[in-house]
Amino acid sequence: MDAKRKKELKEILVEMKNDKIAEIRQNKDEMTSADGYQNDAQDFADTATNIYDKELHQDLTEKNKKLLMDIEEALSKIEEGRFGKCDKCGKDISIERLKAIPFSKNCIKCQTGAEKK
């Protein structure tokens, strides 16, 4: 992979990383305010909605954290010069795939294989 492309992908990854961090922070804030609201609301339906909201936020935060870890990993791979190789078979991941998902760990072949299981 040439240096220019690598730099491009790195910039995309850094941007994604910042986005995810902001999203996680925002989610945390919303979760905290939902907690405050729950104390006032004694109505069961309201409470149930709040619990649902909270779970949804927690779920989202978990997903974002996982994604953030993948992004971090991709960034360290760029630094170490291991970027763009499939974790499973060691072959190059296609640039089309990397453009769509810069933090891909597997080539399309291994990925489809993994999803089928």
Ligand SMILES: [Zn+2]
């Ligand atoms: Zn592979």
